[in-house]
Amino acid sequence: MATVESGQTAEAAQRTPERRSAPVVTVRGARATLGSRPVLRGIDLAVHSGEVVALLGANGSGKSTAVRSVIGQVPLTDGEITLFSTPLRRFRDWARVGYVPQRTTAASGVPATVREVVASGRLSRTRFGLPGKADRAAVERAIELVGLTDRAKDSVEALSGGQHQRVLIARALAAGPELLIMDEPMAGVDLASQDILAATLREQVAAGTTVLLVLHELGALEPLIDRAVVLRDGCVVHDGPPPRAVGQHSSPSSSSRGGPMPGHDPSPLTNPGCHPHAAGEPLRTGLLS
Ligand SMILES: Nc1ncnc2c1ncn2[C@@H]1O[C@H](COP(=O)(O)OP(=O)(O)OP(=O)(O)O)[C@@H](O)[C@H]1O
Numbered sequence: 254m255a256t257v258e259s260g261q262t263a264e265a266a267q268r269t270p271e272r273r274s275a276p277v278v279t280v281r282g283a284r285a286t287l288g289s290r291p292v293l294r295g296i297d298l299a300v301h302s303g304e305v306v307a308l309l310g311a312n313g314s315g316k317s318t319a320v321r322s323v324i325g326q327v328p329l330t331d332g333e334i335t336l337f338s339t340p341l342r343r344f345r346d347w348a349r350v351g352y353v354p355q356r357t358t359a360a361s362g363v364p365a366t367v368r369e370v371v372a373s374g375r376l377s378r379t380r381f382g383l384p385g386k387a388d389r390a391a392v393e394r395a396i397e398l399v400g401l402t403d404r405a406k407d408s409v410e411a412l413s414g415g416q417h418q419r420v421l422i423a424r425a426l427a428a429g430p431e432l433l434i435m436d437e438p439m440a441g442v443d444l445a446s447q448d449i450l451a452a453t454l455r456e457q458v459a460a461g462t463t464v465l466l467v468l469h470e471l472g473a474l475e476p477l478i479d480r481a482v483v484l485r486d487g488c489v490v491h492d493g494p495p496p497r498a499v500g501q502h503s504s505p506s507s508s509s510r511g512g513p514m515p516g517h518d519p520s521p522l523t524n525p526g527c528h529p530h531a532a533g534e535p536l537r538t539g540l541l542s
Pocket of ligand 1: 287289290
């Protein structure tokens with residue numbers, strides 16, 4: 254794959270830097286506890302307009318908790334989050350945000366068609382809950398984007414896991430979000446669906462959508478990724494070019510695609526809750542391949 258010096262792929266680098274100036278998501282000093290366990294221990298994260306940022310890390314490192322805190326599902330015990338420059342506690346413009354949760358069923362046991370589930374994602378844009386022509390067109394477009402037009406009338410219960418995931422993504426796209434947050438969108442998805450999802454995402458990114466996604470492996474999405482933030486034990490241990498998969502690099506500073514870029518080093522030493530990984534210890538990203 255073609256790469257540029259910074260470690261970004263050529264495709265990611267082609268997108269204009271001026272589109273990336275405005276912060277869409279900022280997370281500062283975020284701490285969160287689930288049960289009695291401190292799961293986020295002071296993370297900083299920023300996603301700028303038009304950027305595609307991957308949140309990586311081993312199982313249990315806090316990736317899902319981090320994105321769930323961004324959408325207000327997990328309260329912080331300390332720190333602050335802004336969305337579109339508005340503090341999260343005052344943010345109401347949820348139609349601007351599309352969220353695809355970690356693999357769940359689209360139907361939740363309620364019989365519903367593909368079109369009905371996708372249309373539920375458009376409700377935030379409809380006037381008085383009544384869908385107009387533009388709303389119906391947006392729903393059809395979202396279904397088409399994920400290649401399920403021929404299944405629109407089918408029950409979601411009749412779909413494969415990968416098709417299910419495509420429905421959830423279409424639901425998130427139906428409102429035309431400016432920010433798309435996806436938690437492991439490729440997990441358990443068949444290769445054909447992965448290709449469709451990658452193409453869908455590429456189209457969104459080309460149109461200017463900002464993307465924050467939790468990933469286990471970069472896979473088909475790698476060409477789109479501008480930057481990777483790696484969590485370990487609730488701390489940011491890397492913020493910079495997407496690292497190579499485990500086994501392909503030895504340490505963050507040893508590879509042009511593996512090391513933090515100047516100015517992007519999260520400097521965990523400055524964060525009392527987080528400790529830098531031992532020198533020479535491989536950066537564990539949670540990548541499986
Ligand atoms: N509701 C909960 N109550 C208590 N602990 C929780 C809860 N949800 C998650 N945890 C714990 O918080 C830690 C971080 O979980 P989280 O789901 O954010 O990690 P993750 O990096 O997304 O992992 P995975 O890749 O497995 O999804 C884990 O140790 C998990 O067991």
